[in-house]
Amino acid sequence: MSPDSPPATIVAPELPTSVPPSLIALFMAFAKMSLAGFGGVLVWARRGIVEQHRWMTAEEFNETFALCHFLPGPNVVNLSVVFGSRFRGVAGGIAAFAGLLGPPIVIVTVLAALYSRFGQIDALRRILAGVSCAAVGLLIAVVFRMMMPLIRDRDFVGLLVMLAVFIAIGLLRLPLPAVLLVAIPLSIAMTFVTRRRVSA
Amino acid sequence: MSSENNPVLTLVWTFGLMSLFAVGGANAAIPEMYRVAVEVQHWMTDKQFADVFAISQLSPGPNVLIVTLIGYSVAGLGGALAATLAMCVPTAVLAYGVSRLLRRSAGWRWPAIVQAALVPLSIGLMGASGLILALSADRTWVAGLLTAATAALAFATRLNPLWLLLAGAFLGFAGVI
Numbered sequence: 001m002s003p004d005s006p007p008a009t010i011v012a013p014e015l016p017t018s019v020p021p022s023l024i025a026l027f028m029a030f031a032k033m034s035l036a037g038f039g040g041v042l043v044w045a046r047r048g049i050v051e052q053h054r055w056m057t058a059e060e061f062n063e064t065f066a067l068c069h070f071l072p073g074p075n076v077v078n079l080s081v082v083f084g085s086r087f088r089g090v091a092g093g094i095a096a097f098a099g100l101l102g103p104p105i106v107i108v109t110v111l112a113a114l115y116s117r118f119g120q121i122d123a124l125r126r127i128l129a130g131v132s133c134a135a136v137g138l139l140i141a142v143v144f145r146m147m148m149p150l151i152r153d154r155d156f157v158g159l160l161v162m163l164a165v166f167i168a169i170g171l172l173r174l175p176l177p178a179v180l181l182v183a184i185p186l187s188i189a190m191t192f193v194t195r196r197r198v199s200a
Numbered sequence: 201m202s203s204e205n206n207p208v209l210t211l212v213w214t215f216g217l218m219s220l221f222a223v224g225g226a227n228a229a230i231p232e233m234y235r236v237a238v239e240v241q242h243w244m245t246d247k248q249f250a251d252v253f254a255i256s257q258l259s260p261g262p263n264v265l266i267v268t269l270i271g272y273s274v275a276g277l278g279g280a281l282a283a284t285l286a287m288c289v290p291t292a293v294l295a296y297g298v299s300r301l302l303r304r305s306a307g308w309r310w311p312a313i314v315q316a317a318l319v320p321l322s323i324g325l326m327g328a329s330g331l332i333l334a335l336s337a338d339r340t341w342v343a344g345l346l347t348a349a350t351a352a353l354a355f356a357t358r359l360n361p362l363w364l365l366l367a368g369a370f371l372g373f374a375g376v377i
Contacts, residue, residue: 127372140334
């Protein structure tokens with residue numbers, strides 16, 4: 001995986017294409033990104049949209065992604081709809097959405113059928129047991145990577161919120177909606193107060 | 201209530217609601233999926249949930265496809281489709297609406313405060329996902345060791361995650377776990 005280059009140097013020589021992509025191009029582009037994306041599509045979405053097709057500058061992409069990340073729901077799915085509709089209205093949003101989800105749904109459904117039929121076979125059970133251990137490890141690594149900036153910036157409020165949510169959901173097993181209805185306003189209020197104190 | 205007898209309706213209702221609370225994406229919603237699928241509805245065992253997570257990570261596409269697998273195990277093909285659309289369509293419509301509103305006021309960004317407040321929240325949720333999945337998947341100390349080693353390798357190196365999954369598959373097949 002190549003490290004992200006500074007966005008300006010990639011995009012500067014050429015402006016994003018002036019011709020908006022067709023519905024078929026949107027569908028195909030998102031299908032490709034999706035099928036390339038093992039363990040997450042975002043990296044491939046950035047590569048496809050910004051570097052390969054030049055449909056957006058890196059800044060536009062980051063802003064669009066930030067919007068989709070802080071709205072609820074699967075981030076890349078949100079991104080496909082927002083992106084597609086920007087070029088081709090509702091139909092464009094649907095084309096990108098269908099491209100992103102259609103082909104992998106077919107694959108995953110075939111895997112689900114195989115699992116329900118052969119899931120009890122001993123060799124397969126052992127393989128899946130090994131894969132799930134590794135897959136959990138990958139998820140934990142992502143969590144630690146995301147945590148590093150909080151530790152580096154000594155963001156104690158952030159770390160406290162993180163820990164509280166972890167305990168409420170992971171250990172106490174409280175329902176998600178209830179936890180969020182308390183945690184979101186509280187976290188925003190605490191962040192607001194601490195930021196103001198710092199700037200004052 | 202009719203959703204009591206119709207599993208597809210239960211799926212649509214469950215994941216439609218969950219999608220609106222899935223702050224931080226699909227992996228952050230895993231504890232809620234586990235709570236509903238294993239503890240409340242008894243759709244699958246704890247071990248099957250870990251399997252389904254493994255399969256979703258092995259297949260290409262967005263992480264949200266774990267929902268497709270849960271839907272399939274509840275109600276076959278129709279369940280797979282219903283669960284996936286229920287999890288994706290409501291927030292897609294919301295995202296479309298919000299992005300259109302924002303485009304009228306060009307240059308609008310999320311207030312930095314909201315971003316700063318939501319990031320730790322979604323890290324906490326994903327940490328809870330990690331814990332719940334580890335408790336389901338790691339039944340032996342060797343399994344726990346494999347998870348820890350994978351986490352350390354993925355954290356410290358830029359190794360393609362697929363290799364680590366394949367290594368897990370190999371060790372599992374060899375009967376080490």
